[in-house]
Amino acid sequence: MISLGQYTCARVSLGLAGDSLPTRPLLDYRLAHARARDAVHFPLDAFSLSQELKQRNWSFLATRSAAKNRDEYLRHPDKGRTLDAASATQLAALSGAPPFVFVIADGLSAIAIQRHAIPLLDQAFAALKFIPNDRNPIILVEQGRVAIGDHIGELLRAELSVVLIGERPGLSAPDSLGVYLTWNPKRGRTDAERNCISNIHAQGLPYDRAARKLTFLINEARRRKLTGISLKETAALPEPGA
């Protein structure tokens, strides 16, 4: 029996039971799908996340999007892009106009946030020499989509928003984290105006490389006062040792 599996991570050489899929690969597939499904519906554990933030003395503000629950979040993408009224009022009360704002949103995988957001920020904040404080706290969002950073950035009059968010779970990784940067964030920004670092998880992009890339993009965005396609095309990321 040849194994094509040495050449690809695709599900090849699965064998046959009659013309059908044998039991073992059938159950492997089910397990991967089960994990992805659980990741979509696993609620953000805001309490344990806030405990970790407190341990580090990082200021934060817990908020919610206008989507009341996961069902509404899935059916009405627009609601996940807007803060609810109470959260918006809270944010508007902050003194505002920070150079950047860090947002942590559950997105489609709260597990990704739970596992990877803080280890990534540990490294990124150290490199940026930044400690979240009462004037520039981390904004935690439940039921948030990427564009929630636009609403938050607009309310705070931030120059740049950095949104850490759980990506849509795939069968290979239910806990993949993405980071989106948007210069001059305000409602109505398009994806072409953002830069993204995706695929941050155990088998994907490691924390140190993701943090280096993030720090680099933040500095470049602030220096050139833009994000999006024009930043992506011209900004060459220094590789380790370069």
Add this chain to the structure above:
Amino acid sequence: MSRYRTTLGSRVYQFEDLKTLLAKATPLRSGDELAGLAAHDAEERVAAQMALADLPLQALLDEPLIPYETDEVTRLIFDTHDSQAFSPISHLTVGDFRDWLLDNNVDGETLKQLAPGLIPEHAAAVSKLMRQQDLVKVARKLHVVTRFRTTVGLPGHLSTRLQPNHPADDPRAIAAAIVDGLMLGSGDAVIGINPVSDNPATVHNLLRLVDTIRERYSIPTQSCVLSHITTQIEAVTAGSPVDLVFQSIAGTEAANASFGINLALLREAHQAALELGRGTIGQNVMYFETGQGAALSANAHHGVDQQTCEARAYAVARHFEPMLVNTVVGFIGPEYLYNGKQILRAALEDHFCGKLLGLPMGCDVCYTNHAEADDDDMDAILTMLAAAGVNYIMGVPGADDIMLNYQSSSFHDALYLRSLFNLRPAPEFEQWLEQHRPALPQMMALLSESRS
């Protein structure tokens, strides 16, 4: 006063225009709810279906849903309408049309003659009155056969697109997935790669890779690298081995603009592919993908429900006599098709409407992990589509597309359908398989040669 109305007991339901009537008559789906077009409740939906059943088919020709002046898809639909072909059913209402389609004396040949007389809105309207078994039964009468190096769509046959995607466009990984698929009898509709990068050099290398494999092993099939159409036109100009030209299309000019295309660009690509003359037994050179919700997601739906917008995309497709058309039915996500039930209904509607309008319909039977669906739902869709006579489905290793991050149908799924319904691959490909299957493991040699 509204022109469309139904009275149920003491309650009068009114529908202010045709697009409202069509939207409210549409079986429930999340995309129409998201757009604010769906019926308010189940009773209003049936009331709209009753009013729609009484609507003369002619009414849909009298009043475009999206203005002729502002939408080139509308212009294409009306400028190419064949009123002679329409005349046998011109006196029917939408409800009569459903009964007529189900009549056992109305056969595939009659429907084929009718196709140029139908506009997408006719197909969409009647489908909204039909049960799923109707969509299966009528579609089964229709055989749309196309040719390039294989013949796809013959009665008693089921083809597959072999989809060997890889997240890094790694040639060796892609070759491994191709070999795996060929060994399981997949790839007779097309070997089609979705590249991660739209970079011309990547697209050229992938086209060369598949062409080399195909030539060396004399595989009767066609290839495609599903990059943007402008990249493929460039590839043709640069002398890359382009068989089928691919593009995603939608049912409104504005939605197509969001894909960066228009009819003129499609004409240019079609002409370029025809001039290459690479088809050996036929000249169907285009490959289109569609899917309900595309127009709404581009905010380009003009208040028209997503299923009618989808049917309008078929008017674009049929103008270019494509080799393959498939609806990527569950890819777009739960805000458009929420669960397995809605994905199933949409798959059968799309297959029916496409076939009725004269298209070689296949289906990417698929779902994402945030939809309320799983492989059991896909089994129901696959089985009903095969019963309906679908031309082809996807063949993805283990149903798991590691590049696009969604689940489609597997090589095994095609084997299941072929054995269940006694279906065979395209004749040219089947003959090749019979001769070469024992030697296929030797194709592994190819893997050590291709550079990673």
